[in-house]
Amino acid sequence: MPIYYEKDFNLFHLQSKDTSYIFQIINGYPAHAYWGKKLRHDQSLQTLLEQQKQDFLDRLPQEYPQYGSGDFRSPAYQVHLEDGSRVTELVYEEHRIIKGKPKLEGLPATYVESDDEAQTLELVLSDKYSGLNVIMSYTVFEEHCAIARSVRFVNQGEKPLRLWRALSASIDFQDSNFDILYLSGAWSREGQVERKPLGPGLTTIESRRGVSSHQLNPFIALLRPNADEDHGDVYGFSFVYSGNFIAQAEVDQFFNTRVQIGINPFDFAWLLNPGESFQTPETIMVYSNNGIGEMSRTFHRLYRTRLCRGIYRDQERPILVNNWEATYFNFNEEKLLEIAKVGAELGIELFVLDDGWFGKRNDDTTSLGDWYEDRAKLPHGLEHLANRINDLGLKFGLWVEPEMISPESELYRKHPDWCLHVKGxxxxxxxxxxxxxxxxxxxxxxxxxxxxxxxxxxxISYIKWDMNRYMTEIGSADFPPERQTEIAHRYVLGLYELLERLTLNFPHILFESCSSGGGRFDPGMLYYMPQTWTSDNTDAVARQKIQYGMSIVYPVSTIGAHVSAVPNHQVGRNTPLKTRGNMAMSGNFGYELDLTKFTEEEKEFVKEQVAMYKNIRSLVQKGDMYRLKSPFEGNETAWMFVSKDQTEAIVFYFRILAEAHPPYYKLTLKGLNPELNYQIEGTEDVYGGDRLMYAGLPIPPLKGDYVSTWFKLKALNH
Incomplete structure (x- = not known):
């Protein structure tokens, strides 16, 4: 994990677990030299940029490029000075190497529990004319092939200045032989994997919606064209932020590639008075030379253990039943207790009361902001209902949407200026x-x-925190005209401040983030809420792509997944209860339907599902995930979860449409120990780990559409 500094050559060499990241100060500018497989630290590294030392700025591979002094590619930052000029020139002034990882004030970020887990380099750049100082932070982790980058701007001059652009990370690769991979989508269609070759010009993904969005997730990866799930170089960039973002790759005339990620400069400016500072959110950069899967597992381990926080970080998550698709707004205390009673009989552990319990909320036109019980529905109040549910042996959870206000509400009538708005x-x-x-x-x-x-x-043991719309008329009655371009970011900072207070003062509550499903599924929210409702689409077929895509970056412990009724309420599809269960068990498991409508046969089947998940949930939520077959490439989907010691695994397999006279199917497994023998649970079948990973596991015949199966493996005599 060391960070080396070679004074004679102004060279910095950052080593994480299996990765080296190298840059050198050339003519005062931090110039990027290398990022990839771990290199030995020796004298030969000084020649990495030998050819580039005489290059003009438009060709120099840089770490944090500027605007206005010879580099015509996209800058990492832009500043508007009081004299009207937009030219700054940041040059190296000093650096410091720190044990551990300092916190980012007011922002979510990865962390360490011991200073021995990481080292941090702070590189100080300054512009003498304006007095602007920029502190670039690089943290390398002992146990992860990951680097955390962020930037702090400090106005040490005598006059105010305005930030127009303040990205968190920029890196120049000295070739363009890459594909770009990202996650696109829409409401009910989140996490769709997109991959295409880079070409000359700019490839940009972004959100201008005030949140990270359903449409594009704050993540990109650059892959060598031959890279796949298990082979090749992959460079991942994940932005720990919940608002407007931009991530882009620019190929220049020399076929170099500049990758940048940070707060979207669209409709953004920040006034920085003398003595004030501005901290950017952090970007997590992950390198893998073993394909997309290894990159994903690095993100999973880091985010699961050093981004998520609180007592639920390491605990198994409860199996829940949510009443939303069972009742929508039409319920009373008696109906809720009926569902909870059946849930208790089936072994479910948590009952969640969704939208409609407050104010006069019989539809979505009213009452947001009026957070008190609707006594017409709950005549004895929430406390009584929660106690009754606790008496059944279930914990009690509640849906809230605290960031919203209905014009038809007591709160709006009292405070009509409390919403985001622009006067007139x-x-x-x-x-x-x-x-x-x-x-x-x-x-x-x-x-x-x-x-x-x-x-x-x-x-209350669980809160589902929803946010069901994007931002419009972004303005605040509380700020002067010159600060209105700060409101979108100030909103996110305010949300983080509120969540910090609530989660610290109510540590016993498991918070789940939701934004019409996955509209704000980002690392920033995971810092406060260790799981996210992945999509409002609960269809077991559509969920194959959604959950596969989200697993590119996010650990399964963060992915909420429920069994719902058929025909499915979003797409109208009928899928078997077994398939719905297997899909939901590939995440944080629960039900979202009227349990009282199950037949006795279905209840027995659900009991088995619940018991099975209790048996495997530690493996699913904490194990290493290996994706085996992609729903974006064919008629099959498969993935598996392997324990850290490789002695246990659970494999899920899904086939969408039946085929006439089908071939024999088999799965080539991953992540096992080739020296161990594994028994398939419920059978006498024993296979060597090498056989399973190299020759494959036969799939038994499955009849019909939308079918699935699973295999539990346990090592023998280990």
Whole structure:
């Protein structure tokens, strides 16, 4: 994990677990030299940039390029000075190497529990004319092939300046032989894997919606064209932020590739007065020379253990039943208790009351902001209901949407200026709601007081925190005109501040993030809420692509997945209960339907599903995931989870459509110990790990559409 500095050559060599990252100061500019497989630290590294030392800026491979002084590619930052100029020239001033990883003030970030887990390089660059200082931070981890990068801007001059662009990471590769991979989608169609070759010009993914969005996730990877799931060089970039972002790859006239990621400069500017600073969110950069799968597992291990926090980080997550698709808004206390009673009989551990319990909320036109019980539905109140459910042996959970306000609500009538709005402009409604202005402290304090009172009064073990619309009319009545371009970012900072208070003061509550499903599935939210409702689409076939795609970056312990009724409420498809269960068990498992409508036969089957998941959930939630067959490439999907010591594994296999006179199918497994023998649970069959990984596991005949099966493996005599 050392960070080397060679003073005679102004060369920095950062070594993480199996990775080297090298740059050199050339004419005052940090110039990128190498990122890839771990290199020995010796004198030969000084010649990595020998040819580039005389290059002009437009050709120099840089670490944090500027605008206006000879580099015509996309800059990493832009500044507007008081004299009207936009030219700055950051040059190296000093550096420091720190044990451990300092916190980022007011922002989510990866962390260490011991200073021995990481080292951090802080590189100080300065522009003498303006007094702007930039501190670039690089953290390398002992146990992960990952580097965390962020930037802090400090105005040490005598005049204010305005940041127009403040990205978190920039890196110049000295070739363009790459494909780019990213996750696209829409509501109910999140996590769709896209891959295409890079060509001259700019390839950009971004969000301008105020949140990280369903449409594009804050992640990109560059892959060598021959890279696949298990082979080849892959460079991943994941942005720990929940608002507007940009990630781009630019191929220049010399076929170099500049990759950048950070806060979207669209509609962004930040006033920095003398003595003030601005901290960018961090980017996690992961290198793999063993394909996409190894990159994913690096992100999974890091995010599961050093981004997610709290007591639930390392605990098995409860099996839940949510009443939303069972009842929607139409329920009463008696109906909820009926569902909970059946849930307890089936072995379910948590009952979640979804939307409709508060104010006068009989549809989505009213009451957001009025966080008190609807006594017409719950005549004895939430506390009574929660206690009744606890008496059945289930924990109690609750849905809230605290960032929103309905125009038809007591809160809006009292505080119509508390929403994001621009004076004199219309207020655009989506889902009949507006967004509270979380850039304002009094708004956050009000929501904190209301929720903390609720959480203290009612025995709540789980909160589903929803956010069901994008931002429009982004403005605040609390800030002057020159700071209105800061509101989108200030909103995100305010949300983080509120979540920090709530999660620290109510550590016993498991928080799950939701934004109409996966509209804000990003690393920033995982810092406060260790799991996310992945998609409102619960169809077992559609979920194959959604969950496969999200697993490219996010650990399965963060992926919420439920069994729902058929025909499916989103796509109208009928899939077997077994397949719905196997798909949902490939995540944080639960049910979202009316359990009282199950037949006795179905109840017995669900009991078996629940018992099975309890048996495997530690393996699923904490094991290493290996993707075996991609739903984006054919009629089959398969993945498996392997324990850290390689003595246990669970394999899930799905086939979408039946085939006439089909061939014999087999799965080539991954991640096992080739020296061990594994028995298939429930059979006498024993296979060597080498046989399973190189010759494959036969799949028994499966009849019909939308079918699935699973195999539990346990090593013998290990």
């Amino acid at each position: 402009r219309r207020r655009t409604l989506f889902r009949n709601q507006l967004i509270l202005d979380f850039s304002r402290k009094e708004v956050r304090d009000y929501i904190y007081d209301v929720l903390s009172s609720l959480f203290s009064r009612v025995p």
